[in-house]
Amino acid sequence: EVQLVESGGGLVQPGGSLRLSCAASGFTFRSYWMHWVRQAPGEGLVWVSRINSGGSDTDYADSVRGRFTISRDNARNTLFLQMSSLRAEDTAFYFCVRDPGPGWFDPWGQGILVTVSS
Amino acid sequence: DIQMTQSPSSVSASVGDRVSITCRASQGISTWLAWYQQKPGEAPKLLIYAASSLQSGFPSRFSGSGSGTDFTLTISSLQPEDFATYYCQQANSSPLTFGGGTKVEIK
Numbered sequence: 001e002v003q004l005v006e007s008g009g010g011l012v013q014p015g016g017s018l019r020l021s022c023a024a025s026g027f028t029f030r031s032y033w034m035h036w037v038r039q040a041p042g043e044g045l046v047w048v049s050r051i052n053s054g055g056s057d058t059d060y061a062d063s064v065r066g067r068f069t070i071s072r073d074n075a076r077n078t079l080f081l082q083m084s085s086l087r088a089e090d091t092a093f094y095f096c097v098r099d100p101g102p103g104w105f106d107p108w109g110q111g112i113l114v115t116v117s118s
Numbered sequence: 119d120i121q122m123t124q125s126p127s128s129v130s131a132s133v134g135d136r137v138s139i140t141c142r143a144s145q146g147i148s149t150w151l152a153w154y155q156q157k158p159g160e161a162p163k164l165l166i167y168a169a170s171s172l173q174s175g176f177p178s179r180f181s182g183s184g185s186g187t188d189f190t191l192t193i194s195s196l197q198p199e200d201f202a203t204y205y206c207q208q209a210n211s212s213p214l215t216f217g218g219g220t221k222v223e224i225k
Contacts, residue, residue, distance in 0.1 A: 035214075045154075045162065045205055047214040061213050095161055103209025104152045106164035106173070 002026040004096045009112035016086050022079040022096030030074035033099040036081050038092035086116045120144050120208050124217035130225040135196045139220045141189040141206035150210035153191045157202045
């Protein structure tokens with residue numbers, strides 16, 4: 001069974017940092033592009049970032065470019081999102097998603113809540 | 119950026135009704151469009167991809183159509199388990215963008 005399990009969320013103060021992880025299982029992780037998508041509570045879906053299968057190419061939404069860094073460890077089947085200079089508007093559930101190609105999202109992790117507040 | 123506009127934002131319908139949701143892209147995206155279903159407290163699930171291909175696990179009462187800028191998701195006979203929020207998403211170009219969502223509620 002394909003599974004994506006996020007971890008590392010929580011409460012952080014404005015300006016702080018947090019690192020999300022996503023453990024992948026049930027598929028050949030190194031063969032797939034991966035993304036992060038977020039959803040503020042009660043709001044819609046927003047794409048955040050993506051990384052290619054080898055980890056050499058990344059892309060970001062303008063709202064997080066320069067503050068967030070996506071990376072992956074194919075030996076450990078794990079996706080990461082390093083978030084810094086966090087703002088209140090970054091408060092959201094963050095979903096790890098696999099890209100079966102070319103730009104669809106399937107499946108989704110269960111999501112992890114990041115709350116930025118003082 | 120490509121803007122995705124869904125309508126309506128919510129629809130109230132009864133079991134057995136036919137429901138259609140539209141999604142309009144601000145520029146042509148061929149058939150690079152997906153639909154997702156999200157139930158409260160759950161992660162979204164891929165429902166339709168490439169505008170009209172049904173993802174495995176979903177019943178045939180769901181269908182997608184359209185190309186270019188105008189797309190439609192149709193539920194031919196609404197069932198109790200279909201009450202959810204539906205999102206469209208374009209995969210034509212970065213940044214990947216979603217519509218604002220359509221909540222299908224019980225009448």
